Amino acid sequence: MQLHYKKRNVSEHIQCFHCGEDCLDSSIHFNEKVFCCEGCKLVFELLDEKNLCTYYSLNSSPGVHHNAITPSERFLYLDEISVAQKLIHFSDGNESRIIFYIPKMHCSSCIWLLENLQKINTGINSSTVNFLKKEVLISFNKSAIQLSSIVSLLAYIGYEPLISLNDLEQKIEKKTNKSEIIKIGIAGFCFVNIMMLSFPEYFSLGDFYDQKNLKQFFGIVNLVLSLPVFFYSASDFFISAWKGIQQKFLNIDLPIAFAVLVTFLRSIYEISSGTGAGYLDSMTGIIFFMLIGRYFQNITYDNLSFDRDYKSYFPISVSVLRNNKEKSTPVSDLKMGDRILVRNNEIIPADSILESESTYIDYSFVTGESRPIKKLCGELVYAGGRQIQGAIELEVVKEVSQSYLTGLWNKESSSTKEAQSFIHLTSKYFTIALFTIALTSFLYWTLASDVNRGLNALTAVLIVACPCALLLSATFTNGNLLRVFGKNKLYVKNALVAEKLTIINTIVFDKTGTITHGSAVKFIGKNLTTEEKSIALTLAANSLHPLSRKIAEHFSNIEKCRVDNFQEILGYGIHGKVEGRSVILGSEYYVTGSKKAFSATASKVFFSIDGLVLGYFSVDSSYREGITNLISDLDKTYEVHLISGDNDSEKEVLKKIIQNENRLHFNQSPEDKLEYIKLLQNQGKKVIMLGDGLNDAGALLQSDIGISVSDDINNFSPSCDAILQGESFNKFKLFLDFSKCGKNVIVASFVMSILYNIIGISFSVQGNLSPVIAAILMPVSSISIVLLTTLSTSLIAYKKGL
Amino acid sequence: MSALIFLICISIIVALVFLVAFIWTVRSGQYDDDYTPSVRILFENEPPAKEKSIKK
Numbered sequence: 001m002q003l004h005y006k007k008r009n010v011s012e013h014i015q016c017f018h019c020g021e022d023c024l025d026s027s028i029h030f031n032e033k034v035f036c037c038e039g040c041k042l043v044f045e046l047l048d049e050k051n052l053c054t055y056y057s058l059n060s061s062p063g064v065h066h067n068a069i070t071p072s073e074r075f076l077y078l079d080e081i082s083v084a085q086k087l088i089h090f091s092d093g094n095e096s097r098i099i100f101y102i103p104k105m106h107c108s109s110c111i112w113l114l115e116n117l118q119k120i121n122t123g124i125n126s127s128t129v130n131f132l133k134k135e136v137l138i139s140f141n142k143s144a145i146q147l148s149s150i151v152s153l154l155a156y157i158g159y160e161p162l163i164s165l166n167d168l169e170q171k172i173e174k175k176t177n178k179s180e181i182i183k184i185g186i187a188g189f190c191f192v193n194i195m196m197l198s199f200p201e202y203f204s205l206g207d208f209y210d211q212k213n214l215k216q217f218f219g220i221v222n223l224v225l226s227l228p229v230f231f232y233s234a235s236d237f238f239i240s241a242w243k244g245i246q247q248k249f250l251n252i253d254l255p256i257a258f259a260v261l262v263t264f265l266r267s268i269y270e271i272s273s274g275t276g277a278g279y280l281d282s283m284t285g286i287i288f289f290m291l292i293g294r295y296f297q298n299i300t301y302d303n304l305s306f307d308r309d310y311k312s313y314f315p316i317s318v319s320v321l322r323n324n325k326e327k328s329t330p331v332s333d334l335k336m337g338d339r340i341l342v343r344n345n346e347i348i349p350a351d352s353i354l355e356s357e358s359t360y361i362d363y364s365f366v367t368g369e370s371r372p373i374k375k376l377c378g379e380l381v382y383a384g385g386r387q388i389q390g391a392i393e394l395e396v397v398k399e400v401s402q403s404y405l406t407g408l409w410n411k412e413s414s415s416t417k418e419a420q421s422f423i424h425l426t427s428k429y430f431t432i433a434l435f436t437i438a439l440t441s442f443l444y445w446t447l448a449s450d451v452n453r454g455l456n457a458l459t460a461v462l463i464v465a466c467p468c469a470l471l472l473s474a475t476f477t478n479g480n481l482l483r484v485f486g487k488n489k490l491y492v493k494n495a496l497v498a499e500k501l502t503i504i505n506t507i508v509f510d511k512t513g514t515i516t517h518g519s520a521v522k523f524i525g526k527n528l529t530t531e532e533k534s535i536a537l538t539l540a541a542n543s544l545h546p547l548s549r550k551i552a553e554h555f556s557n558i559e560k561c562r563v564d565n566f567q568e569i570l571g572y573g574i575h576g577k578v579e580g581r582s583v584i585l586g587s588e589y590y591v592t593g594s595k596k597a598f599s600a601t602a603s604k605v606f607f608s609i610d611g612l613v614l615g616y617f618s619v620d621s622s623y624r625e626g627i628t629n630l631i632s633d634l635d636k637t638y639e640v641h642l643i644s645g646d647n648d649s650e651k652e653v654l655k656k657i658i659q660n661e662n663r664l665h666f667n668q669s670p671e672d673k674l675e676y677i678k679l680l681q682n683q684g685k686k687v688i689m690l691g692d693g694l695n696d697a698g699a700l701l702q703s704d705i706g707i708s709v710s711d712d713i714n715n716f717s718p719s720c721d722a723i724l725q726g727e728s729f730n731k732f733k734l735f736l737d738f739s740k741c742g743k744n745v746i747v748a749s750f751v752m753s754i755l756y757n758i759i760g761i762s763f764s765v766q767g768n769l770s771p772v773i774a775a776i777l778m779p780v781s782s783i784s785i786v787l788l789t790t791l792s793t794s795l796i797a798y799k800k801g802l
Numbered sequence: 803m804s805a806l807i808f809l810i811c812i813s814i815i816v817a818l819v820f821l822v823a824f825i826w827t828v829r830s831g832q833y834d835d836d837y838t839p840s841v842r843i844l845f846e847n848e849p850p851a852k853e854k855s856i857k858k
Contacts, residue, residue, distance in 0.1 A: 054845075054846070058845075108841045108844075111838060111841050111842065112845055115842070115845075129838050129842075130834070130835045130838055131835070131837050131838040131841065132835060132836075132837050132838070133835070178828050178829065178831075178833075181828050181833065182825050182828050182829075185821065185824050185825065185828070186821065186825075189817065189821045193814060193817060197810070214806070214807070217807055217810075221810065221814070225814075
């Protein structure tokens with residue numbers, strides 16, 4: 001909504017100096033600068049006082065708009081030692097260091113300001129930003145400033161850190177890929193040096209090389225160089241292969257580990273016996289390339305989290321009332337019987353009984369129901385709803401970890417997702433075939449009493465037929481696939497998910513938030529004055545009709561006034577007296593008396609004051625753009641279902657999108673959704689689920705692939721396999737097609753590399769392959785696979801317009 | 803021939819120095835954030851801010 005403001009009518013309006021939003025008038029100003037709200041002005045005043053106005057010269061209006069500044073008491077719970085200890089990373093004497101995650105960070109001005117915090121408060125020693133992770137590391141003087149003051153300072157200047165319950169319960173060890181990079185570095189170093197020392201062998205440089213000691217020296221140096229590669233860089237392959245054996249599962253790492261081992265042993269034998277130079281160059285080279293492939297494939301999105309659970313959705317602290325005193329307490333410390341105070345727009349953290357008279361609770365995120373639900377005093381209120389009327393008091397009846405919502409989430413353990421890549425499946429047969437051939441040839445020669453030749457054959461088969469090529473082509477193709485997806489705002493958790501996209505045959509959509517989204521409101525008619533806007537807002541804010549709420553949201557930064565005689569007439573509209581003037585908002589018929597055709601794309605809300613019609617609010621149909629085309633496209637090859645937690649008021653519209661009525665389901669509880677997915681899976685279907693809210697969490701986990709659709713990827717999204725940004729929703733079919741092409745590329749390049757090897761081995765068996773050509777062929781074949789897969793997937797992506 | 807052995811030893815030692823340097827850069831976290839420093843370097847060093855804020 002805020003972004004939306006920015007785009008419109010830029011020329012007509014004065015923009016806030018701080019955040020760039022339109023100002024209603026120039027009443028809020030300071031130093032000849034105009035601001036949209038007091039909050040923005042306060043930030044400017046603070047920065048101006050501390051001589052930090054460079055913030056505004058780096059980018060124009062870089063600030064973050066915030067209507068209400070969170071009162072600093074909200075952060076007091078951070079000062080409790082038990083809480084602070086869990087958050088602080090490092091503490092020594094006076095100095096403590098803490099890392100905050102700040103989702104609002106968006107430009108170089110943000111970096112600049114956040115790295116100059118010490119100029120605002122001298123208790124802060126230094127701060128360092130990691131922009132990609134949206135983190136700031138603050139080191140501060142414990143005795144000079146408290147943790148809560150730092151957080152409230154950040155919140156004050158518009159960068160409130162996101163502290164989730166997760167942070168409090170356990171420290172998450174940040175996975176580092178440092179050792180991975182070092183492994184690649186060492187493998188690369190050794191590979192290149194071994195290659196260099198093998199040149200005399202390749203070119204059979206006669207005279208010098210024939211001297212025994214020189215040849216031996218080269219061999220020994222090569223052997224020494226290969227040790228770190230074998231024992232350190234390749235360790236992952238051995239570990240993974242060993243785990244596979246323990247679990248009686250033939251994974252692709254087993255034949256690779258075996259090939260590496262055999263090559264290494266044979267090379268040692270050849271070098272020590274002086275019969276040859278070994279294959280250390282090939283061994284280190286292939287390890288080097290495979291490590292690069294894995295690194296390339298394991299693309300990570302630093303600022304995205306796929307494994308969020310209820311803990312990151314719930315607020316971290318809540319006001320507990322004890323002896324009429326408010327005390328901010330971490331949610332995890334809530335106990336049964338605690339009285340809590342929940343303000344407007346806050347989330348109810350635990351199942352509790354309403355103590356205030358009545359309230360409205362918006363469960364749209366939890367259940368998918370779009371209309372807020374009225375709750376009366378004494379009723380049980382489930383955790384997870386957003387409270388939308390004033391401040392209410394509640395008595396906690398269940399601890400957070402036992403609430404209804406949490407229970408739903410914990411069901412996840414019942415469904416296990418099989419993590420089987422088709423590469424692993426292929427490699428299973430491949431491995432069996434490979435070992436059979438190797439052993440048969442060995443036995444053949446041994447029985448023919450030529451053990452030496454048998455050993456030769458065994459190692460040759462293993463070395464040449466090692467499925468390294470399959471792994472290489474798969475890792476590079478998948479890595480590139482993930483990159484293309486990421487560029488198009490589909491963030492996939494790992495390569496396995498991208499691969500699984502190819503086997504999907506059933507697609508299940510959620511309605512609210514997935515195929516619908518927050519809609520745009522426009523006023524068409526005369527230019528409204530601030531007063532008129534305020535009147536419309538006042539009236540709309542009193543109604544809970546979805547259209548009224550959208551209008552109220554549209555004017556969220558305007559002050560409300562008083563309303564009398566408010567009345568809502570279902571199906572028509574609302575009216576009341578605002579500031580003594582009679583105001584009507586409602587359907588065209590209700591306001592103007594004339595009736596026109598119903599428009600499916602946009603709803604019109606007419607607005608009149610004292611009988612004079614000023615115009616109408618056009619509220620766009622909230623369906624995502626291109627949804628009809630997308631679904632009819634998908635319908636040709638896939639089975640498309642829709643399950644919604646909402647009521648069936650939009651059934652008629654949806655029937656036009658999904659023709660098969662048996663596949664439309666309304667009023668589905670979160671469990672129903674989960675069961676529905678299970679039912680489809682029991683019919684042998686491979687299901688992909690697209691959802692957004694907590695109500696889809698169970699279904700997302702149960703489905704073969706769960707994609708969470710979100711308009712702002714930094715917002716909360718339930719645990720899933722991929723996050724799709726709303727604007728790329730209409731590309732969904734392309735993504736599915738593209739992943740199929742990716743699989744074809746893997747298969748094609750694998751077949752090609754096998755052919756390579758067969759040709760190679762047939763030559764070498766006949767003794768026609770000179771060592772230099774073999775040495776050139778090895779890296780060339782690897783590199784050509786890498787190039788082929790990367791280029792072809794990029795080309796396909798380009799052709800598909802991704 | 804011993805010259806050749808000597809040279810190879812030297813070259814590998816030199817290469818090792820670079821490998822160690824590389825490992826050191828990785829360990830010390832120089833590759834952790836490859837974006838922020840590129841922005842940070844463009845910030846100007848301002849005149850000391852303290853005097854002005856006292857004046858106010």
